Amino acid sequence: MEINEKLFKALANQTRLDILQWLKDPEKEITSVSCETVRYMMTEKGGICVQDIVKKAGLAQSTVSKYLSDLQDCGLLESERHGKWTYYRRNEANLQALAKLIATAL
Template sequence: MTESSLMTDSELSDALRALANPTRLQLLSWLREPERNFSLEGAIADPVEVGVCVTHIQARVGLAQSTVSAYLGELQRAGLVRATRVGKWTHYKRDERRIAQLVATLGHTL
């Protein structure tokens, strides 16, 4: 990665803040292998291509849907996941390019 493709200090701070919560960190980890980590019975979209529905994520983590949505929103604002609407449901998928950028930035700056 070139230096121009590294995260800004503000972007890095946002990403690290999002990952500072153990549950958000766990969600991001689980989303790495959605078919392995979530019961996807009744899924209406491909979890690898589109992402995992909040309903399936909420069932796995065992927290209120509003809490799970807030956690995923924080990861999305940090650029670590992308949200896609499928009908009335929101699906979340890791943004692998952005995660690689985070890792590269940490390797370059620390």
């Protein structure tokens, strides 16, 4: 994790900020599938799949897919592929590292 322009560019968009927040409490935020399904995805698959985030965001699939990889590229998200699905989750270690860096290095 490091403080640079790319990182803050990723955060400089309301939808990408929203995605980070949704993934903080997905059982509450992701409503296109049941709460049980969300819990299963998070614990067994390691995240939320793209289509459920697309539904929540209300933007084109291509746009959301790009946003997710942008957030992964700068270390704020991580993902696991299981078959056809890619599951995205927050990279909590990097989010905490970022907070520390802002406190000390910004």
